Amino acid sequence: MPSPIRIVLVGDRSDTVLAHRAIPVALARAAHDVQRVVDAQWMHTGSLGPEMAARLTNADGVWCVPGSPYANMHAALAAIGFARRSGVPFLGTCAGFQHALIEYARSVLGLTDAEHAESNPGAKDPLITALSCGLVEVEGRVHLAEGSRMRAIYGCDVATEAYHCNYGLDPRHAERFAHASLRITATDDDGAARAVELTGHPFFVATLFQPERAALAGRSHPVVGAFIQAAAVAADRRRGSPATAS
Numbered sequence: 001m002p003s004p005i006r007i008v009l010v011g012d013r014s015d016t017v018l019a020h021r022a023i024p025v026a027l028a029r030a031a032h033d034v035q036r037v038v039d040a041q042w043m044h045t046g047s048l049g050p051e052m053a054a055r056l057t058n059a060d061g062v063w064c065v066p067g068s069p070y071a072n073m074h075a076a077l078a079a080i081g082f083a084r085r086s087g088v089p090f091l092g093t094c095a096g097f098q099h100a101l102i103e104y105a106r107s108v109l110g111l112t113d114a115e116h117a118e119s120n121p122g123a124k125d126p127l128i129t130a131l132s133c134g135l136v137e138v139e140g141r142v143h144l145a146e147g148s149r150m151r152a153i154y155g156c157d158v159a160t161e162a163y164h165c166n167y168g169l170d171p172r173h174a175e176r177f178a179h180a181s182l183r184i185t186a187t188d189d190d191g192a193a194r195a196v197e198l199t200g201h202p203f204f205v206a207t208l209f210q211p212e213r214a215a216l217a218g219r220s221h222p223v224v225g226a227f228i229q230a231a232a233v234a235a236d237r238r239r240g241s242p243a244t245a246s
Contacts (some may be wrong), residue, residue, distance in 0.1 A: 001125045002036055002037075002068070002232070002235070002236060003039040003226065003235055003239045004036070004038065004039040004222075004235070005031070005036055005037065005038045005042040005060050005061065005199050005231045005232050005235045006039050006041075006058060006059050006060045006061070006223050006231075006235065007027065007038055007039070007041070007060065007062075007063060007104060007228075008040075008041055008043050008055055008056060008059040008060045008061070008062050008063070008079070009023060009041065009042045009043065009044070009057065009063050009065050009067035010043050010045065010062060010063065010064045010065065010075075010076055010079045010080075010094075010096075011039055011043075011044075011045065011067050011070065011076070011095070012044050012046070012065065012067055012068065012070060013042045013044070013067075014063075014067065016067065016224065017215075018065040018069050018164065018213070019065065019067070019093070019094065019164065019210050019212055020037060020065065020066070020067065021140060021216075022213050022215050023040075023063070023065060023212045024040065024215050025212075025215040025216060026211070026212040026214070026215035026220075026224045027040050027222060028133055028215075028229070029215050029219075029220045029224075029225070029229065029239040030220060030221040030224050030228040032222055033225055033228075034123060034225075034228060034232055035055050035146075036228075036232055038117055038228065039098060041055065043079070044070050044071065044073040045072040045125055046068040046071045046075070047073045047075050051229055052078070052079070053064070053082075054084050056083075056088075056190050057080060058188040059088055059090070060089070060188065060231040060232070060234040061088065061089040061090070061091070061203075061228070061234065062079055062082070062083040062088055062089070062240065063090075063091045063092070063096070063227070063228065064079060064090070064091070064092040064093075064095070064096030064099060064206075065074060065092055065093060065095070065096055066094035066095050066096065066101065066118070066164070066210060067094075067095055067164075068094075068095035068098065068099070068116070068118060068136075069116070069118050069119045070099075070119075070190075072094070072203065073116070073119055075097075075098070076095075076099050076163055077102065077103045077106070077205070078100060080092065080096075080099060080100050080103040080112050081103050081107055081206060083204065084100075084103065084104070084107075084123070084198060084201070084204060087201060087202050088202075088217055088234065089202055089203035089204070089227060089231045089234055090198075090201075090203065090204045090205070090239030091203075091206070091223070091224070092205075092206030092207070093100060093206070093207050093209070093210050093211060094163075094164065094165050094207075094208060094209070094210050094223065096206055097168075097188075097195070097196070097206040097207055097208045098116060098128045098167055098168070098169075098208075099180070100182070100196065100204075100239065101114075101127060101128065101130060101177075101196065101205040101206070102114050102116060102127055102171055104180070104182045104198075105127050105173075105176070105222050108180070108181070108182070108230035109176055109180065110131065110155045111127065111176075112149075113125075114126075114127040115127060115128070116128040116166065116167070117129045117130060118130075118166075118167055125222065126170065127169065127170060127173050128169060129167065129168070129170040130157065130167055130170065130172065131165070132165060133166075134165075134166045134211075135163035135164070136163070136164055136166060137159050137163075137164055137167070139161065139162050139163070140158050140160070140161065140162055140163065140188055140189070140209075141158055141159070141160055141161075141163050141188065141189055142158070142160075142186045142188060142194045142195065142209065143157065143159065143187050143188070143189070144156070144159065144185065144186050144195075145183075145184070145185040145186065145187075148185035148186075149173070149185065149193055149197045149203075149205065149226075150186050150197060150205065150223075151185070153205075153222045153223055153226045154222055155222075161194075161207070161210075161211065162207035162209060162210055162213045162214075163208065163209050163210065164210060165208055165209075165210075168192065168193065168194075168208055169184075169192070169193040171192060174192075174193055176241070177196065180229075181198055181199045181200060182196050182197070182198050183196060183197065183198075183199065183206075184196050184202075184235075185197050186207070193208070194208045195207040195208065195209075201235075202230055203226065203227060203230035203231075203243060204235070205223060205227065207223060211223040211224050212224060
């Protein structure tokens with residue numbers, strides 16, 4: 001029997017956050033779709049330390065969840081950086097998208113002062129700033145880049161997604177990701193960044209929208225499904241499951 005898929009949910013869980021209530025449902029649907037057991041554990045960002053390192057090392061997938069500002073932004077960035085460097089499948093949604101951009105900007109692009117305007121209102125030139133029009137409890141179209149993993153996941157070039165967000169990538173900094181390995185692969189009707197993916201990584205996708213919300217409407221979401229499929233491959237390789245033996 002295939003081993004359970006271990007997912008670490010990085011974020012400060014609260015029953016008042018709709019996305020946090022939706023994520024276990026989304027994972028259950030994805031687990032059912034691939035006929036696997038998913039063992040998901042929440043990791044509060046305040047748990048920075050040896051315990052966090054051990055849990056991430058044993059993870060088959062890392063999901064950085066909505067709900068910023070995090071209690072410990074540095075812990076969230078550390079978890080994202082671990083997934084990026086180690087090849088562990090990663091999904092970031094809403095705040096996870098925002099912080100994936102910050103982690104990459106600081107660690108790879110050399111923008112050591114990349115900041116989030118919500119966490120640091122005094123930042124001189126924040127990477128993540130307030131959206132010109134808030135996306136709280138709204139839906140909007142996203143355009144998926146040709147040749148991208150996102151386009152392959154959806155099997156189409158345009159989708160409609162649900163948001164609960166007031167912050168995103170500042171348009172002034174979008175060009176920094178035009179030729180980076182972390183590239184923008186989904187945009188709104190006006191061309192603003194709505195998802196990114198990391199080239200050469202087994203699975204590293206982050207979305208400003210919240211695909212987990214589909215589960216509350218009784219639907220499996222392709223992005224969550226693709227994440228769990230990638231984590232299943234990682235789990236089987238890690239533990240030598242006969243399910244993936246050739």
